[in-house]
Amino acid sequence: MATDDLMTRALETLGDDAPLTVEAIHSLTDAAVVPESMTIAEVADLLDISAHTLRYYERAGLVEVARDDYGHRVYDAEAVRRLVFLTRMRLSGMPMRDLQHYIALVDAGQETVPERLDMLLEHRDTIRRRIRELTLSLAATEYKIATYGGSTGPDVQDL
Amino acid sequence: MATDDLMTRALETLGDDAPLTVEAIHSLTDAAVVPESMTIAEVADLLDISAHTLRYYERAGLVEVARDDYGHRVYDAEAVRRLVFLTRMRLSGMPMRDLQHYIALVDAGQETVPERLDMLLEHRDTIRRRIRELTLSLAATEYKIATYGGSTGPDVQDL
């Protein structure tokens, strides 16, 4: 099951031009994720990342995962929630370095909340800028497509 | 001069919520770039990439550049236009591999136009999807920011 990852499902849930309200996001955030504990394969499937990557994240200090009697990883709900957050941040371009710092702050306690908020605000701005860049690139690409082979404008050269 | 790269200047030219019409893009495309020929330093400055990267692109077969009597690179208008295109594609996430293929098609002549168009269409879709992903991530980040430290919803945990 779960041939699509969280992001894909989320994009399908909200139509392409949905308002993306706080409520809509809220509904995504805790949808589907219920289990008390999960295996590495289940989490990998849920997040559409490899078990290798999950182990790598753990090695990198991003999440702690308990073991069962056989030494196998047991992901509890908190670990899964954290990994959902982490993969979302990764997908939106936050570097591992920053995530490690962020998680260190989380583990350091409540007094780091302001700094964490700062990181999120900065990341928000980064995403916004990236969206603007991509929007511009999209327009340029569409312009090129529209004028390709025609005789409109200076972009007609062989590119 | 030119402390800002093309993208930054473009983003400033068009307001954040400009319509991004074909005309607006057109005006960006050939703005500023006039010189008959440019040095590597000038092109690097124009595109906000390093001279190292420009040489790398040339080595990669993305562009041919003539030399002057001293063996120094002389970028003619066509090379510069191509590099503008290439950097725009790189910035919007097209892999080097694909650009090499695209350029090979360009150099192969007019009969490759359909395939080139296919590549552009596919890239357009890639950008669109990426924008949707980022928009969702942005909303999730804003949601997290908005609810941070508050007692609203399930995301209040220490993340």
Place this chain on the structure above:
DNA sequence: GTTTGCGTTCGAGCGCGCTCGAAGCCATAG
């Protein structure tokens, strides 16, 4: 005439984020 500065070629190295292979443990299926 030497210093400064900008260019050249070539090949190696790096940062990032995985990705993989080897060797081994355990449990269930046939």
Place this chain on the structure above:
DNA sequence: CTATGGCTTCGAGCGCGCTCGAACGCAAAC
């Protein structure tokens, strides 16, 4: 009883896109 399959650890390797250093050439400035 022996496969098969999924998990474990550990460390190495990889693909991408640069990025850099070394050794050198040439020219205009001092």
